[in-house]
Amino acid sequence: MRYRHINNFISLARDRDSGRVFVDPETGEPRIEYSPSDFDRENNLEGIIGLAKIAYVGGATEIRAHIYGLPPFIPNASEQAKHVQDKDPEFTDAAFGKWLQHLRTLGNKPPVSAFGSAHQMGTCRMSASNESGVVDERGSVWGKKNLFVADSSVFPSASGVNPMVTVMSIADWISRGVSKEL
Ligand SMILES: Cc1cc2nc3c(=O)[nH]c(=O)nc-3n(C[C@H](O)[C@H](O)[C@H](O)COP(=O)(O)OP(=O)(O)OC[C@H]3O[C@@H](n4cnc5c(N)ncnc54)[C@H](O)[C@@H]3O)c2cc1C
Known part of the structure; x- marks a missing residue:
């Protein structure tokens, strides 16, 4: 009955450390090896704590973090109503502070915590020379004629922020170049 009152938030962080994609020696299929490093995991955990605080000051009546074994936090309404702007509720509501401490102690170590990747x-x-990348600045594959790439794969590196507008601009730039060439 209360489901329609739920809001979901995600803690989105640019990872510092990476994983790898490699060819499976037995099947020949591509395989992904990636576990968030302690550094990246802790950054993400800070994001989750920040989201819980936003939910608290926003008047949430129940807060659930996707941390295995952590019970939901149900704020005491009168404590929550005392919140003053620019004060950190972790230090003004003892019960909330204790819950956040519990969250920190449990942590977000894989595999029990859920991590996702979308970008x-x-x-x-795209690169200045054929040694450091796959396509030139026109999106043309180095050393091949009439083969262009025009999607997010030509980013020189991960943008670290939402990429869609950049994907569209790059596709626009490359397609105009192709059109001119034709
Ligand atoms: C859940 C989620 C949320 C996101 N939210 C945001 C956001 O809020 N803001 C933002 O900026 N970015 C967001 N992104 C990222 C953004 O959507 C992508 O970075 C962007 O769409 C990538 O564009 P693309 O053209 O490279 O690939 P895609 O958009 O994936 O396009 C690839 C196309 O190729 C087609 N295709 C695949 N194989 C073949 C084939 N063999 N033959 C023909 N066609 C094929 C697919 O059907 C698809 O249409 C989000 C991504 C995800 C998954």
Whole structure:
């Protein structure tokens, strides 16, 4: 009955450390090896704590973090109503502070915590020379004629912020170049 009152938020962080994609020696299929490093995991955890605080000051009646074994936090309404702007509720509401401490102690170590990834890019990176990438500044594949790439794979590196507008601009730039060439 209360489901329609739920809001979901995600803590989105640019990872510092990376994983790898490699060819499976047995099947020949591509395989991904990626576990968030302690540094990246902790950054993400800070994001989750920040989101819980936003939910608290926004008047949430129940806060659930996707941390295995962590019970939901149900704020005491009168404590929550005392919140003053620019004060950190972690230090003004003892029960909330204790819950956040519990969250920190449990942590977000894989595999029990859920991690997702949505902004993969740079697998055919645009480069100044054929040694450091796959396509030139026109999106043309080095050393091949009439083969262009015009999607997020030509990003020289991960942008670290939402990429869609950049994907569209690059596709626009490359397609205009192709059109001119034709
Ligand atoms: C859940 C989610 C949320 C996101 N939210 C945001 C956001 O809020 N803001 C933002 O900026 N970015 C967001 N992104 C990222 C953004 O959507 C992508 O970076 C962007 O769409 C990538 O564009 P693209 O053209 O490289 O690939 P895609 O948009 O994936 O386009 C690839 C196209 O190729 C087609 N295709 C695949 N194989 C073949 C084939 N063999 N033959 C013909 N066609 C094929 C696919 O059907 C698809 O249409 C989000 C991504 C995800 C997954």
